[in-house]
Amino acid sequence: MPPTMPTRDHQLEIVLRHLWRGLLLIAMLIAAPSWAAQERKVLVLYSLGSDSASAWQGLVQKGLTAELARRDLTSALGIFEERFDAVRVGDQQALASMEPYLRAKYAGIKFDAIITESYVAGRFLSDRPELFPGAQRHYVNYDRMGWAPTDGKGYLVQADFGRTIGIVPRVAPKVRKVVVIGDGTERMQESLAAVRKAADQYRRELAFEYWDNLSYAEMYSQAAQLRPGSAIFLLPTYHDRTGERRRPVDIARKLAATTQVPIFTNWAAVVVPGVAGGYVVSAERIGRAIADILMQRQPDIGGIPGYLFDHGAIQRFHLQNIPPTAQILNRPQSIFRQYLWQILAGGALIVVEGILISALVVSLRSRRQTLCALHDERNQLEERVLQRTLELSAANTKLEQLATTDPLTGIGNRRRMTEQINKELERSRRFRHPLSLLMVDIDHFKNVNDLHGHEAGDRAIVAVSRALASGMRSIDMASRFGGEEFVLLMPETDIDVASSAAERLRADVAALRIAGDKGDEITLTISIGVAASYPDAASPDSASSLLSRADKALYQAKHAGRDRVVSC
Numbered sequence: 001m002p003p004t005m006p007t008r009d010h011q012l013e014i015v016l017r018h019l020w021r022g023l024l025l026i027a028m029l030i031a032a033p034s035w036a037a038q039e040r041k042v043l044v045l046y047s048l049g050s051d052s053a054s055a056w057q058g059l060v061q062k063g064l065t066a067e068l069a070r071r072d073l074t075s076a077l078g079i080f081e082e083r084f085d086a087v088r089v090g091d092q093q094a095l096a097s098m099e100p101y102l103r104a105k106y107a108g109i110k111f112d113a114i115i116t117e118s119y120v121a122g123r124f125l126s127d128r129p130e131l132f133p134g135a136q137r138h139y140v141n142y143d144r145m146g147w148a149p150t151d152g153k154g155y156l157v158q159a160d161f162g163r164t165i166g167i168v169p170r171v172a173p174k175v176r177k178v179v180v181i182g183d184g185t186e187r188m189q190e191s192l193a194a195v196r197k198a199a200d201q202y203r204r205e206l207a208f209e210y211w212d213n214l215s216y217a218e219m220y221s222q223a224a225q226l227r228p229g230s231a232i233f234l235l236p237t238y239h240d241r242t243g244e245r246r247r248p249v250d251i252a253r254k255l256a257a258t259t260q261v262p263i264f265t266n267w268a269a270v271v272v273p274g275v276a277g278g279y280v281v282s283a284e285r286i287g288r289a290i291a292d293i294l295m296q297r298q299p300d301i302g303g304i305p306g307y308l309f310d311h312g313a314i315q316r317f318h319l320q321n322i323p324p325t326a327q328i329l330n331r332p333q334s335i336f337r338q339y340l341w342q343i344l345a346g347g348a349l350i351v352v353e354g355i356l357i358s359a360l361v362v363s364l365r366s367r368r369q370t371l372c373a374l375h376d377e378r379n380q381l382e383e384r385v386l387q388r389t390l391e392l393s394a395a396n397t398k399l400e401q402l403a404t405t406d407p408l409t410g411i412g413n414r415r416r417m418t419e420q421i422n423k424e425l426e427r428s429r430r431f432r433h434p435l436s437l438l439m440v441d442i443d444h445f446k447n448v449n450d451l452h453g454h455e456a457g458d459r460a461i462v463a464v465s466r467a468l469a470s471g472m473r474s475i476d477m478a479s480r481f482g483g484e485e486f487v488l489l490m491p492e493t494d495i496d497v498a499s500s501a502a503e504r505l506r507a508d509v510a511a512l513r514i515a516g517d518k519g520d521e522i523t524l525t526i527s528i529g530v531a532a533s534y535p536d537a538a539s540p541d542s543a544s545s546l547l548s549r550a551d552k553a554l555y556q557a558k559h560a561g562r563d564r565v566v567s568c
C-alpha cells in the first residue's frame, strides 16, 4: 500500500502529543527536587542478599544508585532498604523473622511507600495487609508469571522465552539441539513450563533436552560431552538434585570453562566472560525501575529485557546476526581508547615541548644572528681602528721624517743629527768605541749665490750633499746642519781615520763640476773641522761639546785659508 500523507487531525494529534510530553518532562524535573525537599519515606524490600555472593543483587543495586545519583538523590534520608536474603538462607527462613523485625525497627516511622524487588519480598508484603498501614505498595516481579498482587501496583517484567530461545538459531544457525538447564524447584518448574511452551514453535529446527534433575557433577560432565551443533540455555538455577546450592553466576563460569558449546541465558547476571548471552532480563534496569518508582515516576518495565552478549563468546563461537541494539560486554578496548588519556597527555606534552623548543630555537637563532652582527661590527671596527692606526702611524712616520729631513737635499737635518749624536755617544760609551764628527762648510758660498743665482746655489748644495753622503760608509750619517753647513757622524772611527776620510771628501767635493745657468761650471771647495770622542777620556763628551770642538776646528780651517781639514 502506498504511504499516505498525514491528515490535519493526525498532525494536531502529533503536536498535542509533543506538548503533553514536554509538560510531563517539566513536571518531572520539578518533581525530583521537591521529592527530596518533602522527604518522602520509602522502604525498598529486596528478596536477595546484599553481599558480594549475590551478583544479581549487586547489579540491581548498581542500577538503583546510578539512577539516584543521576537525580542527585544519593544522600536522600528518606530511602530505607531491607533484604530477605532468600537465595542464601532459603525463602521460609528469610520470611520467618522479618515481620517482627520490621515492626520493631520501623515502629516510629510512617512510610509513604513500600517497593518490593521481586517475588519473595512481594509475597511477604502482600500476605500482610496490616503491615505499614497507609503506605502505597509497589510490587516489582520478574520471576513469577502466575502471581499478581491485589493490594498495590504490580510491575510485571514479562519473561519472553520466545525471544530468548529465538535468538539461538538466529546467531548460531548451525545449532540443532538446545539443552535447557534448570532445577526441580517449584519456581524453576514454573519457568521451565514457560520455556517448553515457547520451545514448541522452534521444534522443527531445534531439538530440546531438559536437565532439571541432575547433580552439579552430572551437569558438568554431560556439558563437557556436548559437541558443536548443540547449545546450552541456562536458567538461573540455585539448586541441584542433591540439594546443593550454588550461585547461577558460579554455575555459568564453571559451565563456560567445561563445555565446547555456546551458553545462552535469560538473566543478565549470568552473562559472565565465556557465556554467549541472549535476550536477558537486566538487573541493572530493574534497579533503575525501582528508582523511578521511588521517585513516583512511571518506570520503563517493557525496556528491562534486552539483548546482551559477551564479546569473547561471540568470537569463540563465531556468532552472527547479533541484533544491532544488543549490548556487548567485555569488548576489548582499542590501544588508542585504552591509553587515551596517556596519549592525550603525551600529545599535549609533545606540543608544549615543541612550542618551547621552537621558541628556544627562534631565540637562539636570533641571539646567534645578533652575536654574528656584533661580531661583524666588532671586526669592522677593529679593521677600521687598525687602518686608522696604520694611517696614523704612517702619517707620524712621515711627519717624523719630514721633521727630521732636509727638504732640499733629502738627507737628515740638524734635529735628526742631534738625536743621532746622542745615540752614538751612548753606544760609544757602552761598546767603548771612538766616535768622530766632521763639520763641513762650503767656502765662500755667498759668492756662488751672487755670481750664479740662488737656484744654482741650491743645486750646488744638493751636489755637495750627495758627494758627502756617497763618500761615507753605510754606518756613517750625513746631515745638513745649516744653510751651506753639513755635519757628518762616523761611529767606531778615531780621529786619524776620520781625518783621512775628511781629506778624501774634501777632494771629492773639489772635483765636482756643477752646471751654472749660463752654460758655465761651478767649482767648490769645502773646509772641514774634525773632532773625536773617546769613551775613556777624562771628561766624556756631550753632543754640544763634540759639536763645539768640531766647530772650533772648522773655524781654524777657515782661518787658515779654507779648502782644508783641521782635526782637534
Ligand SMILES: Nc1nc2c(ncn2[C@@H]2O[C@H](COP(=O)(O)OP(=O)(O)OP(=O)(O)O)[C@@H](O)[C@H]2O)c(=O)[nH]1
Pocket: 441, 442, 443, 444, 445, 446, 447, 449, 453, 454, 455, 456, 457, 458, 461, 482, 483, 484, 558, 562
Ligand atoms: N743658494 C743658497 N744659498 C744659501 C743657502 N743657505 C745659505 N746660503 C748662503 O750661503 C752664504 C753663506 O755666507 P757666509 O756665511 O757669509 O759665508 P761664505 O760666504 O760661505 O764665506 P765663508 O764661510 O767665510 O767661506 C750666504 O750668502 C747665504 O745666503 C741655501 O739654502 N741656498
